[in-house]
Amino acid sequence: MPCVKRNGMRELLLGTVSGELAAAVSLAAAELVAIAVGPQASPVTAIGGTAIDATPVEVKNWAIRHFGTSDKLVLQLGIVATLALFAAVVGVLAAYHRPAGVAGVAVFGAVGAVAAVRRPVGLWTDAFPSLVGALAGAAVLWLLAGRIRGQGPSAADDAGSPSPGYRREVPPPVGVFDRRGFLMAASAAAAFSAVGGTVGRRLNSTNAAAVASRDSVKLPAPQSAAGRVPAGADLRIPGMQPFTTPNASFYRVDTALTVPQVDAGTWRLRIHGKGVTEPLEFTYQELLRRPLIERDITLTCVSNEVGGRYAGNARWIGVPLAALLKEAGVRPPSAGGPADQLVARSVDGMTLGSPVETVLDGRDAMLAVGMNGEPLPFTHGFPVRMIVPGLYGYVSACKWLTDLELTTFADFDAYWVRRSWSPQAPVKTSSRIDTPRPFASLKAGPVPVAGVAWAQHRGIDRTEVRIDGGAWQAARPATEDTADTWRQWSYLWDAKPGSHRIEVRATDRTGRTQTGERQGTVPDGSTGWHSVVVTVE
Numbered sequence: 001m002p003c004v005k006r007n008g009m010r011e012l013l014l015g016t017v018s019g020e021l022a023a024a025v026s027l028a029a030a031e032l033v034a035i036a037v038g039p040q041a042s043p044v045t046a047i048g049g050t051a052i053d054a055t056p057v058e059v060k061n062w063a064i065r066h067f068g069t070s071d072k073l074v075l076q077l078g079i080v081a082t083l084a085l086f087a088a089v090v091g092v093l094a095a096y097h098r099p100a101g102v103a104g105v106a107v108f109g110a111v112g113a114v115a116a117v118r119r120p121v122g123l124w125t126d127a128f129p130s131l132v133g134a135l136a137g138a139a140v141l142w143l144l145a146g147r148i149r150g151q152g153p154s155a156a157d158d159a160g161s162p163s164p165g166y167r168r169e170v171p172p173p174v175g176v177f178d179r180r181g182f183l184m185a186a187s188a189a190a191a192f193s194a195v196g197g198t199v200g201r202r203l204n205s206t207n208a209a210a211v212a213s214r215d216s217v218k219l220p221a222p223q224s225a226a227g228r229v230p231a232g233a234d235l236r237i238p239g240m241q242p243f244t245t246p247n248a249s250f251y252r253v254d255t256a257l258t259v260p261q262v263d264a265g266t267w268r269l270r271i272h273g274k275g276v277t278e279p280l281e282f283t284y285q286e287l288l289r290r291p292l293i294e295r296d297i298t299l300t301c302v303s304n305e306v307g308g309r310y311a312g313n314a315r316w317i318g319v320p321l322a323a324l325l326k327e328a329g330v331r332p333p334s335a336g337g338p339a340d341q342l343v344a345r346s347v348d349g350m351t352l353g354s355p356v357e358t359v360l361d362g363r364d365a366m367l368a369v370g371m372n373g374e375p376l377p378f379t380h381g382f383p384v385r386m387i388v389p390g391l392y393g394y395v396s397a398c399k400w401l402t403d404l405e406l407t408t409f410a411d412f413d414a415y416w417v418r419r420s421w422s423p424q425a426p427v428k429t430s431s432r433i434d435t436p437r438p439f440a441s442l443k444a445g446p447v448p449v450a451g452v453a454w455a456q457h458r459g460i461d462r463t464e465v466r467i468d469g470g471a472w473q474a475a476r477p478a479t480e481d482t483a484d485t486w487r488q489w490s491y492l493w494d495a496k497p498g499s500h501r502i503e504v505r506a507t508d509r510t511g512r513t514q515t516g517e518r519q520g521t522v523p524d525g526s527t528g529w530h531s532v533v534v535t536v537e
């Protein structure tokens with residue numbers, strides 16, 4: 001005679017297990033359906049994307065500051081933890097009252113479906129993965145919960161059983177734990193979610209056609225090549241970052257939970273909007289056949305704190321953007337053009353707005369296809385992204401670009417502008433100390449102090465260093481590559497024992513020196529001098 005303890009432990013424990021298994025089966029089934037519908041429709045991706053877009057700017061900044069580029073991993077873990085908690089509650093609920101549990105699963109399915117459909121590029125079909133997932137999860141929960149307190153034989157249960165060969169010889173009476181039935185159903189659910197989840201995640205994170213299209217790209221030689229980087233541009237002082245940032249260590253900032261993998265073979269770029277007399281559409285190959293330019297350009301993020309690392313310098317190959325816009329009939333506002341904002345749209349619905357005047361003022365604004373000698377990496381916007389020297393990334397550097405629309409700042413607020421960032425944001429003159437590191441312990445004597453400064457498109461004129469608030473001393477500038485790139489500097493400091501504060505400031509070619517006034521990154525970029533405190537023995 002099975003021992004029936006009525007203290008609820010069994011319901012709590014097995015209910016939790018049932019809830020987690022139902023959630024796992026839900027997610028796995030949803031991933032499998034998303035293979036057909038599209039990776040953006042996976043509930044984890046859709047709910048994660050919605051969470052990112054809904055996150056208040058202060059929290060976003062905090063996350064970027066504390067988790068850096070792993071902010072998305074942290075978010076995903078957070079979503080999974082929340083789901084696990086929810087699943088446990090629903091599971092225990094189901095152990096007592098199956099319809100209530102099923103209703104809980106339906107809520108999960110509805111949240112996923114609504115999130116997917118309401119994404120910027122969401123279609124109604126994007127609801128399918130969450131709905132099918134919820135159905136599968138509900139079935140599993142029904143089955144498992146039924147075994148916890150033995151619902152007696154029921155045709156419905158057996159019809160839904162994952163192991164059709166299984167026959168109970170003597171069905172356990174109502175109220176008694178059907179251990180054998182529970183174990184079989186639980187194992188089947190665990191196996192399905194492990195296999196289905198792995199296969200689904202794998203297939204949803206790599207788009208084979210996109211990978212093949214990138215592998216087959218041969219970048220043509222640029223018509224206007226960049227000169228060799230001057231040898232003196234890279235000081236190669238230990239502790240400094242190299243002048244050209246390798247793709248693998250180039251910073252990444254975007255809202256994409258799963259990196260869009262775009263098939264260059266089917267990709268199109270549209271140029272349209274106010275003042276466009278000739279709407280244009282290009283394939284990737286058509287862009288590659290145009291005259292290409294190659295330029296060194298330093299890209300920086302508006303979310304970069306004073307002394308931060310959200311800056312990188314690469315050698316880009318791309319199509320001059322001004323020429324394309326002129327072919328479309330676009331005139332700058334100063335020449336009577338009706339549009340003052342160029343809105344770039346990515347395949348994932350992101351929007352970034354740049355001033356038309358700036359894009360057409362003669363600088364090397366481009367639609368980049370190459371980065372440091374290879375086609376753009378997927379993480380940096382393959383097949384095509386925009387780069388405008390002198391503008392922060394969030395107002396210019398659209399990755400996975402697919403649409404350029406001419407409009408006005410009055411008529412349209414781009415993604416970040418709706419989140420309290422400034423509509424227009426030229427890069428602020430900045431400088432950074434890379435060595436010595438904060439709180440380093442140093443030996444007295446000559447100590448190399450070095451770092452980098454940037455003021456894209458204006459160029460860095462000079463950089464100065466001061467110790468313990470003393471007089472500003474000229475640092476030795478590295479050879480300038482171009483006005484669009486950062487510029488390294490060094491200063492040989494005769495360090496005396498004690499605790500010291502080293503500060504740096506730069507002056508750009510317009511003669512403006514960085515202000516010492518500290519300002520946070522919102523709304524248009526941080527200001528203030530970077531300082532490092534060290535101890536000398």
Ligand SMILES: Nc1nc2c(c(=O)[nH]1)N[C@H]1C(S)=C(S)[C@@H](COP(=O)(O)O)O[C@H]1N2
Binds near residue numbers: 255346350394398
């Ligand atoms: N599609 C898309 N493009 C985007 C973003 C994004 O979130 N989505 N982020 C922008 C921001 S804020 C910056 S700083 C740059 C960063 O480019 P990187 O990741 O190649 O360094 O991309 C810009 N382009």
Ligand SMILES: [Mo]
Binds near residue numbers: 301302303392394
């Ligand atoms: Mo950014």
